[in-house]
Amino acid sequence: MVTIAVASGKGGTGKSTVAVNLALLLSKGQNVSLFDLDVEEPNDNQFLNLDLTHRKDVHLLKPEIDEKKCTHCGICADLCEFNALAVLPAYVMTFPELCHACGLCSYACPEQAITEVSHLNGIIEQGIINDNGNFFQGTLKISEAIATLTISELKSIAKERQDEIKVLDLPPGSSCPVIEGLRNTDYVILVTEPTPAGEHDLKIAIAVVKMLKIPFGIIINRFDVGDDRIEKLATDNNYKILLRIPHSDNIIYYYSRGMPLIDNDPESTKLFTNLISTLKEENVL
Amino acid sequence: MKQIVVLSGKGGTGKTSVSAALSQLAGDKAIFADCDVDAPNLHLILNPTNNKEETFYSGKLAIKDEESCINCGKCLEVCRFGSISADFKIDEMSCEGCGFCSYVCPEGAISMVPQISGQIFDATTRFGPFIHALLRVGGENSGKLVAAVIDRARKKTEDLDKEFLIVDGSPGVGCPVIAALSGANLVVMVTEPTKTAVHDMKRLSDLITHFKIKQAVVINKSTINLDQRNNIISYCEENDIPIVGEIPYNKQIYTAFVNGYTILEQDLSIESDSLTSIWEKIIEL
Numbered sequence: 001m002v003t004i005a006v007a008s009g010k011g012g013t014g015k016s017t018v019a020v021n022l023a024l025l026l027s028k029g030q031n032v033s034l035f036d037l038d039v040e041e042p043n044d045n046q047f048l049n050l051d052l053t054h055r056k057d058v059h060l061l062k063p064e065i066d067e068k069k070c071t072h073c074g075i076c077a078d079l080c081e082f083n084a085l086a087v088l089p090a091y092v093m094t095f096p097e098l099c100h101a102c103g104l105c106s107y108a109c110p111e112q113a114i115t116e117v118s119h120l121n122g123i124i125e126q127g128i129i130n131d132n133g134n135f136f137q138g139t140l141k142i143s144e145a146i147a148t149l150t151i152s153e154l155k156s157i158a159k160e161r162q163d164e165i166k167v168l169d170l171p172p173g174s175s176c177p178v179i180e181g182l183r184n185t186d187y188v189i190l191v192t193e194p195t196p197a198g199e200h201d202l203k204i205a206i207a208v209v210k211m212l213k214i215p216f217g218i219i220i221n222r223f224d225v226g227d228d229r230i231e232k233l234a235t236d237n238n239y240k241i242l243l244r245i246p247h248s249d250n251i252i253y254y255y256s257r258g259m260p261l262i263d264n265d266p267e268s269t270k271l272f273t274n275l276i277s278t279l280k281e282e283n284v285l
Numbered sequence: 286m287k288q289i290v291v292l293s294g295k296g297g298t299g300k301t302s303v304s305a306a307l308s309q310l311a312g313d314k315a316i317f318a319d320c321d322v323d324a325p326n327l328h329l330i331l332n333p334t335n336n337k338e339e340t341f342y343s344g345k346l347a348i349k350d351e352e353s354c355i356n357c358g359k360c361l362e363v364c365r366f367g368s369i370s371a372d373f374k375i376d377e378m379s380c381e382g383c384g385f386c387s388y389v390c391p392e393g394a395i396s397m398v399p400q401i402s403g404q405i406f407d408a409t410t411r412f413g414p415f416i417h418a419l420l421r422v423g424g425e426n427s428g429k430l431v432a433a434v435i436d437r438a439r440k441k442t443e444d445l446d447k448e449f450l451i452v453d454g455s456p457g458v459g460c461p462v463i464a465a466l467s468g469a470n471l472v473v474m475v476t477e478p479t480k481t482a483v484h485d486m487k488r489l490s491d492l493i494t495h496f497k498i499k500q501a502v503v504i505n506k507s508t509i510n511l512d513q514r515n516n517i518i519s520y521c522e523e524n525d526i527p528i529v530g531e532i533p534y535n536k537q538i539y540t541a542f543v544n545g546y547t548i549l550e551q552d553l554s555i556e557s558d559s560l561t562s563i564w565e566k567i568i569e570l
Contacts, residue, residue, distance in 0.1 A: 009324045011456035012297010016481065040457035041294050041485040081345055081384050081397070097463070102365055102383030142491045145428065145460040172296045172456050173323030175420055175427035179378060195542040197301065197326040204324060207422040212378070225539040247536070256510035258480030 002285060003158065003166040005185040007209070009201030011172035013191045014221035014245065017255065019169035020047045022189075024262040025272045026165055027133030033163040034129065036137035037181045038171040039122055039150045046258045050127030050135055055157075057123055058138070058150045061101040061116035065092040069113035076105035076114060097145050122150030124157070134163065147177045155180065165285065174204045182209065187284045188216040189242065194226030199233060206239075216240075217282065219275075222247040240282065243275045286442050288450045289567060290320075290469045292493075294485030296456035298477045299505035302538065303560070304453035305330040305547045307473075308412045310564040314448045317410070318438035319417040320431045320465040321455035322403060330545055333408030333415045339437075341418070343402035343429040345382035347375050353394035360386035360395060378423065402430045405437060414441060428460035435467055456485075458492045466492075471499045471570055473529070477506040478513035487520065500526050501570055503563055507531035527570065530563035532556050 006019040016038075023034035036044040045052065063076070063085065074087040084099040085092060096119070106114040121144050127135045136157055138150040151171075158166050170181040182188065188209050192202040202218070209216045216239075220230050223244040234241050245251070250265050261268035279285045291304045304327055308317045319327040347368070349360075354373065361369040368380040375386075375395075387395040403420040416438040420427050435452070442450045454465045466472070472493045476486040486502070493500045502521050507514055514531075521528050532548075533555060541551035549557045 010296065010326070011324070012295060038457075040459045040462075041488060043295070043481040043484065046481045046484055079384065079388065081382055100381050100383055102381060102385050103363070104383055104385040104388060107363065107385070108388060140459060142458060142488060143463075143495045145463050147457075147459040173321075173427070173461075174422070175323045175461075176425055177459070178323075179423060183378065195539060196329045196545060197542065200326060200329060201324040204422070211423050222539075225536060227543050252509055255481075256479040256513055 001162065001164060002187065003168065003185045004284065005168045005170055005182055005188045006191060007170040007178060007182065007188055007205055008172055008191045009174055009205035010192065010197055013193050013198060015191050016043045016047070016169055017261070018189060018191050018219055019167050020044050021261050021268070021272050022275065023133060023167045024129065024260055025269070025276060027130045030165055031132055031163040032165045032167065033134040033136065033158065033161055035154050035158055035166065035168045037151050037154055037168050039138040039140040039147050040171060042137045042139055044135070044169055045127070045137060047260045048127070048129060048135060049258070050129065052125035052127045052137070055124045055126045055136070058121045058153050059118035060121040060146065060149055061103065061118050062096045062099050063094055063105050063114045064117045065094065066113045066115065067091055069111045071111055073110065075108055075110065079104050079108050100146065121146065124150070124153055147171070148180045151177055151180045155183070174208050178208065182212055182214060185214055188214050189219055190216055191219045191221055192230055193222045194220060194228065194230045198226070199229045202230065217242040219243045219245065221245045242278050243271060245271060286439070286450060287448065287470045288439065288452065288468050289471045289473060290452040290454050290465050291473045291475060292454040292462060292489055293456060293475045294458065294489035295482045298482050299475045301326045301330065301453055302548060303473070303475050303503055303505070304451060306549055306560040307451050307564055309547045309549055310561060311449050311451055313413055315413060316438055316442040316445065316447050316450050317413065317415045318434055318450065318452045320434055320452050320461065322418045322420045322427050322430045322434065322461065323455060325417055325419060327453045328417050330547055331410040331412065331415055332545060333406070333410045333417065335406040335408045337407035339405045341402050341405050341430055341433050342399045343426040344400050345384065345397040346377060346400050347380050347382065347384070347386050347395050348398050349375055350394045353392045355392055357391060359389045359391065363389050382425070400425065402426050405433060407437070414445065416441060428464040431461045431464035432467060435465060439468055458488050462492070466496055466498060469498050471501060471567065473501050473503055473567065475503045475505050476517060478504065478510040478517060480513060483513055483516050483520070486517070490524065490526065499570060501529045501567065502526055503529055504531040506534040508533045529566040530559050532559045
């Protein structure tokens, strides 16, 4: 069993394209599961077009104050590291969007005036790819700030599954949601483009992946536009380039329509076949 | 002061290119800020000189004094983030810094230590003053760092009595995006005619509607898919969202990125005219 994360730092470099097409091609012969961890903007199913079934709701606990019991002692607000409570002389204000649901306020309240009420943070859905593959996606509820909870629910589903290969499509960036996505993965594919922004954000992503001590390789998307900065970076630091994807009108055509490249674009299908060979050579698969 | 936040939902649709061009067009009437602290890119075009650097602390980390620990396990019982192992070691990567473990520890063996979230830079550029930041590798609380950037940038806009604050945001709809919306008067959504970008824009639009902020749309790469372009137009008509302009697709934009130029400086005449007209429409909103 292997868990491969697809990440990038910069958004829009082609994470979903790589994750979806890699999973589609692998699912032709092996048990594969694909997880869309970009719960803020889940896009994989825009290409897969699967009929998804609801698997579970993800709830977050938030404090609710019983004003009849509350003595406005202020202990809860003093203890809360996230400023999610403000104790005023007459009542307590809560800021649910700042709450991390740690439960400390409710535990510490000397009057037992705080109960934790659950509310919806996100949902998890699933579908089937090519008979052999399973797909899972999380969707953060609009106006919810904390994405990590729904991501970690998806990660626990991934952990329980016995599929030969698990592909995780991560959100862009480099903070909490990305780190939650990367934890306990075996290999990371970093997708970038040969522009100053692509290089800048790739370096940030590499720093995060190195901190977590996960081996990685690089895919250069649109390798024939921009310049040779990623090639140089890879040569200078001995980073493995797994694949170069050209800037092609065909890819834009299928991408913009929400169609996968596998089975539609023969050139791209060849590229992904090569990617699988390279991942085998690297002992990832 | 008018705070204009450039967002997209999906990454890579052109937020930074549009923000840079708007910064140039607003010139000495504005302050600029980059609120994508995870993967900041606006500085790659604005090429700032940093005048002041501030270390921003946010959030805490539980640190245990092994000698005082009596292995009672109370910390493990209360931690909701899975950050305490079976042998009572604290996992720094998953610790949310809530302080529950420290609160219940009978020996006072766990202390909560403030963490560096990142650096905030007060800078000047060829177009005007610029506030930007960089999240520490693996840093938590990117939302709080974004809030600090907004806070500094708003203060600067007021102090220098400028008319506009132009903010380049991050992809997604979660914590850092919500933080960048604080105080916003207008959100410019940069989208592109692809199925995924349209899907993501709709989620972003729901978020902005939730916060009751005025929104407008820029269709970038408008020529790559006519059907999807029409989808954007009908969505905007149905929801009464003004489309302030369209920028046709041109591969030359990659040359501008590599040169560190704005689209106007690269002298792409059609695209530059579009952006000039977009800025004129934005001012009127």
